Amino acid sequence: MDKTSQPVIRVRDLDLSYDDYPVMRDLNFSVNKGDIFVVMGGSGCGKSTLLKVLIGLKEPAKGEVLYDGVNFWAQDETSRQDMMRRFGVLYQSGALWSSLTVGENVALPLQLYSKLSAGQVEEMVELKLALVGLSGYAEFYPAQISGGMRKRAGLARAIALDPDIIFFDEPSSGLDPLSGRLLDDLILQLRDTLGATIVVVTHELASIFAVGTNAVLLDAESKSMIAAGSPKDLLTNSRDPRVIQFLTRGQKQGVN
Amino acid sequence: MPLNKLSFDCPSSNTLRVKLSGDWKIFAGLPSESEVISQLNSHKDITQLTFDLSEIGEWDSGLASFLFHLIRECRKRNVIINHQGLPAGAEKLISLALKVHEKEIPRREEQLSFLEKVADKVLHLVSSTLILVSFLGEIAIAFWRLVKGKAYFRRDELMTILRRCGADAFALVSLISLLVGMILAFIGAIQLRLFGAQIFIANIVGIAMVRVMGAVMTGVLMSGRTGASFAAELGLMQTNDEIDALQTLGISPVEFLVMPRVLALVIMMPLLTIYADFMGILGGLFVSTTMLGLNPVEYWQHTQSAVKLSNLWVGLIHSFVFGIIVAVAGCLRGIKCARSAEAVGEATTSAVVSGITGIVIATAIITFICQVLGV
Incomplete structure (x- = not known):
């Protein structure tokens, strides 16, 4: 198959478990290049477990995850690590390394994997911090900046190596509405400027409708994926009451 | 009403x-x-x-x-x-x-019979041992990569940890070893006075401190102070996804976080132990001269003749082993910590308990080996 015509990520018959307890069965979806793909679902439905499987932190119970047609979990660890270098991940809390300054956090992946000189790394760090609106914060430690800034710094680190795919775990959680909105705008800008494919795991409806071009909805009760498509289409066209309830915060009951 | x-x-x-x-x-x-x-x-x-x-x-x-x-x-x-x-x-x-419908609850505390509880404990012990062995293996691999210059290692991090577990622990080590030396001198004095052989207090304090007590006391202190802080620090990093962030970047948490801590303690423990030995001898000297009326010069000469170089080596081997035990216990508990505040507390307690237990077991083994070898 031609590499450009196949999806960037393809999930096939994926089963997820948490400590041997099954949380999700038979997940099947594809993410195309340039998509902002949203994994939606209520708390405890397995969204974060799915993210861990996608970014290589947790082996799936069953099934395949293919990146550009390559079966991720069938690779040996070294090849998997190489594939993981294409990813950028923004964790829910930002997950900045607390013993390093903001600048050192962003510089670390560059020092490890790029061939840039020390001066170039410094310039690159400045650029990435400027992209997320944190110019001048390189010398600060994570404990000295606000929660929203930590998230943006985490994003600067996630995009340090110009990843092909950026994963966001609950990007707007814990942020005030305005900061959440700014982060959503940043996600859109990054997709357009870096040309990256973006996967967002969230249950924040405002974010889902603001950024999502495609989505799947996971349901904890049936342990399965109950909807797939653009969030706006799902809202107007879905006839599944669970989907309507989720997308309208339960204000509409949906049609049976 | x-x-x-x-x-x-x-x-x-x-x-x-x-x-x-x-x-x-x-x-x-x-x-x-x-x-x-x-x-x-x-x-x-x-x-x-x-x-x-x-x-x-x-x-x-x-x-x-x-x-x-x-x-x-x-x-x-x-x-x-x-x-x-x-x-x-x-x-x-x-x-x-x-x-509110009662939903399916994933895991519930099951009522286990006595035999099942015993089997559960045995299986837990086996899996904990396997985890420990694999962790030691990972540290050995990381050390080998470090020797070959392939490991990702931050010298600044090592220097910070060296300061935290060395210089910052100085006052506490001084106080405790001084007091231990004084206690040993008092206990010795009670018995030796009966035979008019008070001067041998110098031998007792000197040999005990240099051979084992200096290392054991420093080990216990470091376990409570540094081992606990390693566990809490890494445990909190686990809860904040910082360790996941390292793994997704292909950085080994053992190289990045564990190696500097193990190295720092392995370097610092012998140095702190030598210092603790000296402070202990000073404590003994203080008690003997001020309270028992012994001559300080005579006391010092007795100490010099009693404490052989082999005693110092045995003490240093103890401290080296204790450094590894305390650092490994702290880092292992921290890295394997679950993601909750309670789990961080448990990891800290468990690091101290395993550290001190490890120190006592290692002391027994080293003492036995020295006995057999006649050292």
Whole structure:
């Protein structure tokens, strides 16, 4: 198959478990290049477990995850690590390394994997911090900046190596509405400027409708994926009451 | 405040009327619904329950709780409940509580038999040992990569940890070893005075401190201080996804986080132990000269002749091994910590307990080996 015509990520018959307890069965979806793909679902439905499987932190119970047609979990660890270098991940809390300054956090992946000189790394760090609106914060430690800034710094680190795919775990959680909105705008800008494919795991409806071009909805009760498509289409066209309830915060009951 | 009261009557043969009066509030204490249930049990022909709340005073969720449990019991017995007469607020609360379906609960504490508990503990012990062995293996690989210059290692991090577990622990090590030296001198003096051989206090304090006590006391201190801080630090990093962030970047947490800590303790422990030995001897000297009237020069000469170089080597081997034990216990507990505040607390406690237990076991083994080798 031609590499450009196949999806960037393809999930096939994926089963997820948490400590041997099954949380999700038979997940099947594809993410195309340039998509902002949203994994939606209520708390405890397995969204974060799915993210861990996608970014290589947790082996799936069953099934395949293919990146550009390559079966991720069938690779040996070294090849998997190489594939993981294409990813950028923004964790829910930002997950900045607390013993390093903001600048050192962003510089670390560059020092490890790029061939840039020390001066170039410094310039690159400045650029990435400027992209997320944190110019001048390189010398600060994570404990000295606000929660929203930590998230943006985490994003600067996630995009340090110009990843092909950026994963966001609950990007707007814990942020005030305005900061959440700014982060959503940043996600859109990054997709357009870096040309990256973006996967967002969230249950924040405002974010889902603001950024999502495609989505799947996971349901904890049936342990399965109950909807797939653009969030706006799902809202107007879905006839599944669970989907309507989720997308309208339960204000509409949906049609049976 | 009128006292709450519960009474019953049967308006017809198949109906039980429950009459509630007075104030039904949590702070006033409440009658139990078991009184109504025993009425239901004794009158098997009752199929309907009605309420008379005409004389009820003030109420809060105490009333709702009483009614909620009563209604659930009635449902089990297929007794029809007539909600008429219930305060509207209480009825809303009850219907809200009854609406919650009991969902499938993933894991529940199972009641295990004695044999199952024993088997569970044995399996846990086996898996913990395997985890420890694999962790030691990872450290060995990381060390080998470091020697070959392939490991990702931050010298600044090592220097910071060296300062934290070395210079910052100085005052505590000084105080404790000085006191241990003084205690040893006092205990020795009680016995040796009987034979007029007080001067041998120098031998006892010198050999005990240099051979084992200096290292053991420093090890225990470092376990409580540094081992606990390693576990808490790494445990918190685990809860903040910082370790996941390292892994997704292909950085080994063992190289990045564990190696500098193990190296720092392995370097610092022998140095702190030599210092502790010296402070202990100083403590003994202080007690012997000021309280027992011994000559300080004579005391020092006795110490020099009693403490052989082999004693110092044995002490340093102890401290080296203790450094590894304390660092590995702290880092392992931290890295394997679950993602909650409680788990970080448990990891810290467990790091200290395993560290001190490891120190005692290692001391016994090293002492036995020295005995066999005649060192």
